[in-house]
Amino acid sequence: MAEALKQAKIAFEQDEVPVGAVIAHEGNIVAKAYNQIEMLKDPTAHAEMIAVTQAANTLSSKWLNECVMYVTIEPCSMCAGALVLARIKKLFFGATDPKMGACGTCFNIVQSSKLNHQISVAHGILAEECSQLMSDFFKKKRK
Numbered sequence: 001m002a003e004a005l006k007q008a009k010i011a012f013e014q015d016e017v018p019v020g021a022v023i024a025h026e027g028n029i030v031a032k033a034y035n036q037i038e039m040l041k042d043p044t045a046h047a048e049m050i051a052v053t054q055a056a057n058t059l060s061s062k063w064l065n066e067c068v069m070y071v072t073i074e075p076c077s078m079c080a081g082a083l084v085l086a087r088i089k090k091l092f093f094g095a096t097d098p099k100m101g102a103c104g105t106c107f108n109i110v111q112s113s114k115l116n117h118q119i120s121v122a123h124g125i126l127a128e129e130c131s132q133l134m135s136d137f138f139k140k141k142r143k
């Protein structure tokens with residue numbers, strides 16, 4: 001999660017919503033990304049989406065079923081759906097997202113029994129640091 005937080009700080013410095021994501025396979029980082037929505041002018045350029053693409057390319061596989069993702073903020077519905085489609089094995093996230101969280105807060109896409117894959121989820125890892133970075137970003141934007 002510390003590496004995901006580093007990625008989120010890069011996003012913060014680039015005036016992007018500070019979300020960072022890392023994917024590991026067999027204990028090795030195979031992808032790391034941060035939000036790039038503003039830079040790419042792409043509403044889908046979330047850290048999780050970019051990391052999934054990187055990991056799939058690195059592993060030459062559309063299935064990431066032996067991978068774990070670490071992300072600073074609870075994924076939204078788009079990202080949660082992508083994680084299910086990629087068959088991520090386990091998701092760790094820092095802070096919950098009370099407005100958009102789709103991994104247990106507003107929705108629980110990643111553990112829906114209606115879908116063909118469910119993801120094990122753990123949250124609260126470095127939650128205070130992840131939440132504080134997000135708060136600092138939006139305080140800065142309001143000035």
